[in-house]
Amino acid sequence: MSCALQEPDRSRAIVRQAASISAAVAPFGLVFGVTAAHAGLRLVEAAGFSVFVFAGSAQFAAVETLGNGGAVLAAIASGCLLNLRSLAFGIVMAPSLKGPRWRRALQAQLMIDEATAVGLAQEGPHWRRRGYLAAGIGVFVTWNVATVVGFLALSSTGDLVERLGLDAAGPAAFLALVWPRLARSRQRACAAAGALVALALLPIAPPGIPIVASLAGVLAARWTWPHRERPASEGVDPTEPGRRS
Amino acid sequence: MSDAVVVLVGLSIGSYILKAAGPLLLGGRTLPPTLQSLAEFAPAAMLAALVVVSTLGDGSSISVDARAAGVVAAGVALWRRVPFIGVVIAASTATALARALAG
Numbered sequence: 001m002s003c004a005l006q007e008p009d010r011s012r013a014i015v016r017q018a019a020s021i022s023a024a025v026a027p028f029g030l031v032f033g034v035t036a037a038h039a040g041l042r043l044v045e046a047a048g049f050s051v052f053v054f055a056g057s058a059q060f061a062a063v064e065t066l067g068n069g070g071a072v073l074a075a076i077a078s079g080c081l082l083n084l085r086s087l088a089f090g091i092v093m094a095p096s097l098k099g100p101r102w103r104r105a106l107q108a109q110l111m112i113d114e115a116t117a118v119g120l121a122q123e124g125p126h127w128r129r130r131g132y133l134a135a136g137i138g139v140f141v142t143w144n145v146a147t148v149v150g151f152l153a154l155s156s157t158g159d160l161v162e163r164l165g166l167d168a169a170g171p172a173a174f175l176a177l178v179w180p181r182l183a184r185s186r187q188r189a190c191a192a193a194g195a196l197v198a199l200a201l202l203p204i205a206p207p208g209i210p211i212v213a214s215l216a217g218v219l220a221a222r223w224t225w226p227h228r229e230r231p232a233s234e235g236v237d238p239t240e241p242g243r244r245s
Numbered sequence: 246m247s248d249a250v251v252v253l254v255g256l257s258i259g260s261y262i263l264k265a266a267g268p269l270l271l272g273g274r275t276l277p278p279t280l281q282s283l284a285e286f287a288p289a290a291m292l293a294a295l296v297v298v299s300t301l302g303d304g305s306s307i308s309v310d311a312r313a314a315g316v317v318a319a320g321v322a323l324w325r326r327v328p329f330i331g332v333v334i335a336a337s338t339a340t341a342l343a344r345a346l347a348g
Contacts, residue, residue: 027330045249052257055264057292062252064299075252080259082291084284088276090267097268108265165340168315171299172336175316178292179323187289194290198297203307210302214294218286 014122014131021114022138028056028173029143033150035060035170038161039067043151050147054140055112057177058082064170065208074208081215089116096128110136186221193217311347315340 029050036046041063049059058079065075090111096119097104110132119132154161161167181187194217201210276284300316301307318339322332 024329027333031333041249045247045253048253049256052253053260055260057288057295058256058260061291061295062256064295066249066252068298068302069304072248072251072255075248076255076259078291079252079256080263081287083260083263084280084287086260087263087266088281088284090264091271091276092267094267094271101269104268105265108268109261111264111267162344163341165311165315165337165342165344168312168319168336168340169333171296171312171316172319172333173329174292174295174299175319176323176329176332178289178296181289181292187286190286191289191293195293195297197290198294199301199307202298202302203305205305207302207305210298211291211294214290215283215287217290217294218283221286221290222282 010122010127011130014118014127014134017118017121017131018134018138021118021135022142025056025114025139026142026146029146030150030153031169031173032056032059032063032143033147033152034154034161034166035067035173036063036147037151037154038167038170039063041066043148046151047144047148050144053079054109054143055079055083055086056143057174060170060173060177061211065211068207070208071206074206074212078208078211081212085113086111089113092116093119093128093132096125096132098125098129107133107136110140112136112139114139189221189224190218193220311340311343314343 032050033046036049041049046063049063053059053062061082062075062079065071065078090108093111093116097107099107115132115136118135119128122128122131154166178191182191194214197214197217197220198210201213205213275281296316300312301309303310315336319332319336322335327335
């Protein structure tokens with residue numbers, strides 16, 4: 001059986017998907033750079049987050065907690081908890097990521113929503129790996145360039161951040177991140193419960209704690225919303241807009 | 246070391262362990278159901294909490310200020326299916342306007 005004719009088509013499709021998903025993360029990267037500058041980070045620290053943590057919502061959560069004067073442990077814990085799903089992604093992608101250990105170790109750094117989404121949209125381990133790598137590398141480059149550009153554009157402007165209302169960019173980014181999840185009722189219940197827990201703890205708990213404690217919202221929602229909608233392995237839809245983690 | 250560097254190192258290590266556990270260690274095994282359900286639902290709860298804290302938080306107290314107007318505008322923009330950059334512009338503009346009107 002020959003796949004010679006199909007191959008260029010599949011490659012082109014992967015490049016197209018990877019390019020559009022990479023372009024889509026650029027604004028988030030810009031906002032991360034702005035947020036990091038506003039939270040008082042140095043450029044090298046902001047860039048370090050985007051290179052080494054490389055997970056959007058975890059980076060935002062950690063920097064938000066830092067900027068708010070939160071404890072170091074709370075910042076690390078909230079970031080890691082938001083990244084729990086990359087553990088699930090890794091298990092789904094593992095069969096497609098063959099090769100020597102060092103290569104799998106490098107590829108694992110790209111284990112984010114976008115790379116997994118494009119990877120899983122392909123058929124068979126070979127194409128899944130190509131899709132994963134194309135989207136992962138594309139997003140990595142865009143995300144890091146955007147972080148530096150966002151940081152430099154705003155780090156020197158002082159109170160311009162507040163005059164332009166850019167301190168609302170972070171909250172708007174969080175809302176955009178949670179938005180696609182609100183389509184499902186159980187996710188909505190978790191989001192509402194998490195928001196309530198955070199609101200209740202905000203005036204009394206040390207900074208950072210309300211975010212970590214919002215996990216209790218998952219348990220509360222499970223308790224009051226006992227039926228399962230579908231198996232827990234989360235589907236990843238590459239066409240879903242604004243889904244950045 | 247500054248707090249930011251400590252968080253950077255800690256979160257990099259923690260995130261990498263979560264990312265690499267599948268490809269390097271777990272092979273074809275699946276997660277226990279409790280962890281699976283946590284991985285699926287934790288982001289919604291925590292991101293919603295982040296919206297609340299980053300909008301209303303002011304150190305350790307609640308403050309309803311111009312940022313709230315921005316988040317309302319962002320919600321309207323998302324509901325109207327505006328792309329992300331438009332959501333951020335709407336939020337920033339609303340916040341800047343509210344601040345200018347109030348101050």
